[in-house]
Amino acid sequence: MSHLTSNSTTENKASHYDVVVVGGGAAGIATSASLLNRQPDLNIVIIDPANCHYYQPGWTLVGAGVFKAKQTVKPMADVIPKKATWVKHAIKYFKPAQNRVILSNNQTINYEALVVAAGIKLDWAAIEGLPQALGRQGITSNYSFELAPYTWKLVTQLQSGQAIFTQPTLPIKCAGAPQKALYLSADHWLKHHRLNNIQLGFYNAGDTLFGVKEYVPALMQYIRKYSVNLFYKHNLTAVDANSKTAIFTLTDSEGSQKNIEKPFDLLHVCPPQLAPDFIRNSPLADENGWLSVHSDTLQHTQYHNIFGVGDVCSTPNAKTAAAARKQAPVVAENVIHCLNGNNPTVAYNGYGSCPLTVEKGKIVLAEFLYGGKVSPTLPSWLNEGTQPSRLAWHLKHRVLPAVYWHGMLKGREWLAKPLLTQRKL
Numbered sequence: 167m168s169h170l171t172s173n174s175t176t177e178n179k180a181s182h183y184d185v186v187v188v189g190g191g192a193a194g195i196a197t198s199a200s201l202l203n204r205q206p207d208l209n210i211v212i213i214d215p216a217n218c219h220y221y222q223p224g225w226t227l228v229g230a231g232v233f234k235a236k237q238t239v240k241p242m243a244d245v246i247p248k249k250a251t252w253v254k255h256a257i258k259y260f261k262p263a264q265n266r267v268i269l270s271n272n273q274t275i276n277y278e279a280l281v282v283a284a285g286i287k288l289d290w291a292a293i294e295g296l297p298q299a300l301g302r303q304g305i306t307s308n309y310s311f312e313l314a315p316y317t318w319k320l321v322t323q324l325q326s327g328q329a330i331f332t333q334p335t336l337p338i339k340c341a342g343a344p345q346k347a348l349y350l351s352a353d354h355w356l357k358h359h360r361l362n363n364i365q366l367g368f369y370n371a372g373d374t375l376f377g378v379k380e381y382v383p384a385l386m387q388y389i390r391k392y393s394v395n396l397f398y399k400h401n402l403t404a405v406d407a408n409s410k411t412a413i414f415t416l417t418d419s420e421g422s423q424k425n426i427e428k429p430f431d432l433l434h435v436c437p438p439q440l441a442p443d444f445i446r447n448s449p450l451a452d453e454n455g456w457l458s459v460h461s462d463t464l465q466h467t468q469y470h471n472i473f474g475v476g477d478v479c480s481t482p483n484a485k486t487a488a489a490a491r492k493q494a495p496v497v498a499e500n501v502i503h504c505l506n507g508n509n510p511t512v513a514y515n516g517y518g519s520c521p522l523t524v525e526k527g528k529i530v531l532a533e534f535l536y537g538g539k540v541s542p543t544l545p546s547w548l549n550e551g552t553q554p555s556r557l558a559w560h561l562k563h564r565v566l567p568a569v570y571w572h573g574m575l576k577g578r579e580w581l582a583k584p585l586l587t588q589r590k591l
């Protein structure tokens with residue numbers, strides 16, 4: 167791996183690569199590694215300004231005191247594949263007609279093929295008063311590496327009062343994560359005989375507990391077990407840290423809206439999410455701001471040498487690392503075809519997974535394809551289907567972090583062989 171920093175002598179010269187990868191997160195690193203495993207002499211550059219790479223699925227367990235935050239982070243330099251170049255800058259804008267990207271330092275990079283893996287924007291500022299309130303007055307979020315340890319601190323300290331957990335409008339990454347924080351906190355309070363003194367509220371901007379209906383009955387058992395009050399169509403719009411008040415906008419069945427104020431002792435916020443600004447304002451975006459790709463081949467709908475992978479895509483799958491793990495080999499295979507002047511051949515089927523941590527030691531493992539079709543990976547004799555499972559907890563706690571760091575990020579495509587596309591191209 168070579169690493170070009172702002173001191174590099176090559177800067178400001180236009181450089182040229184076979185493949186430019188935008189973003190060194192879960193999807194960008196996995197795709198780069200899969201590309202290099204297929205064709206080791208490919209000239210690949212990964213462009214990402216971040217110092218660190220995070221295993222975000224671990225943050226739920228940091229917020230529950232099961233992992234330490236340091237188990238979920240590595241220096242970016244340690245995860246960039248050895249044969250790839252890393253340019254530590256942000257992309258400023260795209261010039262797709264010229265096969266070119268422009269970086270924050272105004273450097274130009276030309277490409278034969280472009281892979282966009284820029285993730286999702288966490289829009290903390292969309293909630294009035296929130297950015298300055300995070301990390302104090304009982305206000306936290308497992309959606310941040312810095313704050314997940316504060317969640318655990320608050321959970322262990324709270325003896326009584328009001329605990330509020332929020333979920334914004336979808337799509338968000340890991341749509342189950344706001345509930346996971348709720349269940350694991352409630353489990354701790356139950357086991358420490360405090361739950362009778364803590365009132366739990368789950369305030370959801372949507373109108374369902376989980377998008378795939380087969381998993382809802384098992385989740386509802388836990389809602390009842392922990393005596394959680396469920397509120398739908400309640401969207402968190404402001405936070406007053408001084409008075410410890412959360413302000414929700416409630417939309418009724420006629421569409422009229424009113425504000426509701428709720429006092430809290432602990433507030434776990436899942437921020438609203440949208441496509442990153444430089445994607446939303448680019449010629450690569452669809453009408454909702456996401457990178458506009460075909461849902462099967464992940465090829466851009468307009469530019470044949472551009473592909474998308476991970477949370478940034480317009481595809482209607484669950485935005486998860488599990489989805490990126492299945493998408494990366496598809497994009498790698500199709501990019502190689504594209505570099506050889508051919509059409510894409512393989513397709514992604516919409517697989518996504520959400521390990522719903524309903525208590526410490528048990529998980530309802532939701533796995534599904536496009537259209538919410540349930541699709542378990544484990545054979546039926548091992549798989550507890552839509553019910554809570556100890557084996558699934560073991561998977562999340564012990565197995566999946568290793569699969570992520572040593573499998574997915576190294577381009578080892580375990581249980582992720584791409585399928586041939588059914589579409590005539």
Ligand SMILES: Cc1cc2nc3c(=O)[nH]c(=O)nc-3n(C[C@H](O)[C@H](O)[C@H](O)COP(=O)(O)OP(=O)(O)OC[C@H]3O[C@@H](n4cnc5c(N)ncnc54)[C@H](O)[C@@H]3O)c2cc1C
Nearest residue numbers: 189191192193222223256257285340476477485486487488
């Ligand atoms: C609390 C929480 C719990 C989760 N739980 C699970 C789970 O249990 N299972 C699961 O499968 N998934 C889970 N996820 C979701 C999973 O982490 C994401 O879906 C996954 O990380 C998406 O990968 P990505 O590469 O698309 O985005 P990311 O991993 O976020 O990477 C995006 C990269 O793009 C870079 N970037 C941004 N802007 C630019 C720019 N202008 N130029 C260059 N680079 C840029 C960023 O620096 C970043 O490195 C969870 C997420 C959270 C937050």
